Amino acid sequence: MVSPSAGTPSPALENGDRLTRCEFERRYAARPDLKKAQLIEGVVYMPSPVSLAHAGPHAMIQTVLLVYAASTPGIRGYDNATVRLDLDNEPQPDVLLHIESEAGGRARVSADDYIEGAPELVVEVAASSASIDLHDKLRAYRRNGVQEYAVWRTHERQIDWFELADGEYRVLPADDAGIVHSRVFPGLRLAARSLLKGDLAGALADVQKGIGSPEHEAFVARLAAARSGV
Numbered sequence: 398m399v400s401p402s403a404g405t406p407s408p409a410l411e412n413g414d415r416l417t418r419c420e421f422e423r424r425y426a427a428r429p430d431l432k433k434a435q436l437i438e439g440v441v442y443m444p445s446p447v448s449l450a451h452a453g454p455h456a457m458i459q460t461v462l463l464v465y466a467a468s469t470p471g472i473r474g475y476d477n478a479t480v481r482l483d484l485d486n487e488p489q490p491d492v493l494l495h496i497e498s499e500a501g502g503r504a505r506v507s508a509d510d511y512i513e514g515a516p517e518l519v520v521e522v523a524a525s526s527a528s529i530d531l532h533d534k535l536r537a538y539r540r541n542g543v544q545e546y547a548v549w550r551t552h553e554r555q556i557d558w559f560e561l562a563d564g565e566y567r568v569l570p571a572d573d574a575g576i577v578h579s580r581v582f583p584g585l586r587l588a589a590r591s592l593l594k595g596d597l598a599g600a601l602a603d604v605q606k607g608i609g610s611p612e613h614e615a616f617v618a619r620l621a622a623a624r625s626g627v
Contacts, residue, residue: 410434414441418484433477436487438533454549455522457597458587459492461604462520465585468608471500471620472582480504481513486537494518494582501623503542517581520547531557539566544581549592556589576603584613 410424410431421436428434435442447455459476466474474494481487495516496502504514519538523530530548538546539561546566547558558577559566571577575590586607591599607613 410441410443412441412443415439416441418481418487421487433489435489436485437529438537439485440533442529450551451522451524453595454551454592455491457592457595457600458520458522458547458549460597461587461592461600462492462494462518462585464601464604465582465608466494469582469584469613469617469620471497471617471624473497475512479511480516480519481507481511482515482537482541486541488519488534488537490516490519491522492520496620497624499624500620515541515543517543518545518547518579519543520549522549522551525550525552535559535566539564545569545579547587554593556587556592558587558589578607583616584608584610 408424410421410428414421414424416424416436416439418436421434421441425431425434431443433444459474463474463476466472472494474492476492477489478493479487479489480493493512493516495504495512495518498505502517504512504516507513515538521530521534531550535546535548542561544561545559546561547556549556556577558569560569560580569577569580571589575588577587577589579585579587584607586603588596588600588603591597591603
């Protein structure tokens with residue numbers, strides 16, 4: 398983040414403020430007590446304390462994605478990482494996966510250690526379809542080219558997985574077994590039915606099936622070739 402100038406008091410960061418990204422970062426840096434604040438379409442959002450209804454799904458889907466990332470060289474997974482998406486949007490997604498720039502990914506890591514640009518996959522945990530995750534934030538992710546976007550709606554017990562096609566998000570449906578297959582990350586199998594039941598072991602078993610698949614092996618080879626410049 399940009400550090401506040403010496404001797405210059407920073408106004409408080411308040412929910413609902415309309416700020417430039419630069420000013421948002423300046424005020425955020427002056428509030429080390431804040432753990433999460435986001436700039437979405439130029440408006441500051443500061444979430445309420447995290448309930449178990451959010452924390453449990455967050456932990457489960459984070460585990461699934463990080464297991465996949467750990468088995469896929471060239472892929473990075475992050476929890477609550479600040480993303481400099483564009484001049485009006487600096488979200489802090491619950492979980493994300495991105496392809497390293499050296500392996501052909503669009504996002505890059507800045508000199509001050511933040512993600513700049515659109516990660517390939519963003520996941521948010523939301524209370525319901527009325528949240529910003531399925532409205533303003535969705536539009537910002539779509540406009541900036543986030544290839545896949547998943548929203549776990551906890552109150553409605555639903556996981557929506559969108560893929561970007563022709564400039565719009567369309568739902569990527571689960572198969573008959575309740576598995577969503579990522580198009581961007583071959584071999585990434587999201588066992589939506591298992592996750593919604595709280596069955597993390599079952600969801601991880603499906604992740605392992607994907608990691609052992611021929612399409613995942615081919616993807617890893619493509620990433621390795623890109624990183625080596627072949």
